[in-house]
Every structure is written in structure tokens, then in C-alpha cells.
Amino acid sequence: MSDIINGLGRTSAFGALGLVLLILGIVLVDVLTPGALRKQIWEERNRNAALQLSSALLGVGGIVFTSIWTTYDDFGKGLLNTAAFGLLGLILMGLAFLVLDLFTPGKLGAIVVDPEPHPAVWVTASCNLAVAAVVAASIS
Template sequence: MDTSYLALEFGTLDGGALIQNTVAAALYFVVGITVLGAGFLLADLLTPGSLRHLVFVQHRPNAVAVACGMYLALAMVTATAIVASSAELGQGLVDALVYGLVGVLLQGAALVVLEVLVPGRFRDLIADEKLHPGAVATAVILLAVGGVNAAALS
């Protein structure tokens, strides 16, 4: 009985490549978290009061909706910035950081434009205790802008 078809071929293992790829992954993670942190800070600066306080202490539903839309959009932008970066590690890290920060600034600009274009006082809406459809619409718009932003970076 021939059992050669049951054999597995592992090939050769290269520990150096494994270590290099692990270090690269960790460095890209640090760059990604840095970009996300910058985005969170920008979102906090552009919303009235402390967005972190409104979301995690006061549990304001409109702040949660807008923050979720912004943070998911920033995650798309950051992931795309990493994927679109150069294959060379040093250049790739710089690319990911620069592309990611440009994406953060574009998301911030989108939030400012929404503030100007949305009828009524968007700033008053964020701290309201009752969920408003405008906050959900704003979150969806931020996600859409994040998708376009991410595609532009690729």
C-alpha cells in the first residue's frame, strides 16, 4: 500500500526571517497605535467637552455614536496606511506613519465640515442624554468618509 500521498512537506524553516517578520509586525503595530492615538486625540479636541468623559463617564449616546463612527473610520485608514506602505521595513514604517497621519487629518477635516454643514448646533447634540438620529447619521457619514479616505491611501 502506497502511503506517500499522506506525507507532509514542511520545507526549510528560517529562524532569521521569522524573527525579522515578528519585529516588523511589532513595529507596524506601534506605528498603527500611534496613528490611532493621534486620531483619538484629534477627535477629542474637535468635539465639545471631553469626548472620553462623555462616552465613558457620562455615557452620552450621541457621543458614543459619533466616537464609534470616527474610531472605526480611523481604524480603516490606519490599516490601509500600513498595507499600502513600502515593502522595505524602514520606508514602510515611515510611509505608514505619514499616510496614517494624513488620513487622521482628513478625518478631522471631515468632522469640521460636518459641523459647518449640519443644520442646528451639532456641538449641543453631542452631550444630549437622548440618542438623536443626527448622531447616527454623522457616524455613518464618518464611516463613509473613512472608506474613501482609506481607498485614497491605497
């Protein structure tokens, strides 16, 4: 019975940390794109913005999953790894967005919130997932 209670406690802690990282991912995408992201997705049904946010959330989820998976036996290390690699992943995804914006025509933030579907958003979303995969692969 204590194993179950211990597991529930660990799961709650990792879950809370994961939620914080996901919220930070939402904030990051909101900061990098003009206008209110919430309005863009839920009111205006902007597919570009939804794809951009979804890729960031999937990326963060992959990093959190990998961190927990590789360090679960050491709870303290697992929490620290999850926080550190999750934050690093968010920083790198934000930097990748800015670099991609620098080397491509137009303003990427404006493209993301444009109501007309744009293939550049798929590139940006793929970049989020690629960056997250690199971070996840580096976790040991």
C-alpha cells in the same frame, strides 16, 4: 527563525504607529466635541459620543490596515505610508466634521455629546467611515 523575529519586529513597529494614530484619533474627537470625551463615554455612557469615537477609530484602523497591507514588503515605505496616510485621514475626518457642522443646523459637537440619541451622529459617523474609505482606497 529570523523570519519570525523580523516579522515580530515589523509588527511591533506597525502596532506602535497604529496605536499612536488611534490616540491621535481620540484626541481629535475630544477636541471637536465639548466637554471631556472620556467622561462622556465611560462615566455618562453617552452613546452619541461613543459612536462618534468608534467610527473615527474604525476609520483610522482601516487606513492603517490598508497601508500595511499594500506596503508590507517595503518596511520603511510601509511605516512612512502608514504615518502619512493615517495623519491625512485624521485631518480629513476633522475637516469633514467641521464642514458638516457648517452646513447643518445646530452645533454638531453639542449634538454628539447630548445624552439623548440623535440621528445626526450616525451621519457624522458614516462621514468618518466614508472619508477613511476614500483615503484607504487611494493608498498604493
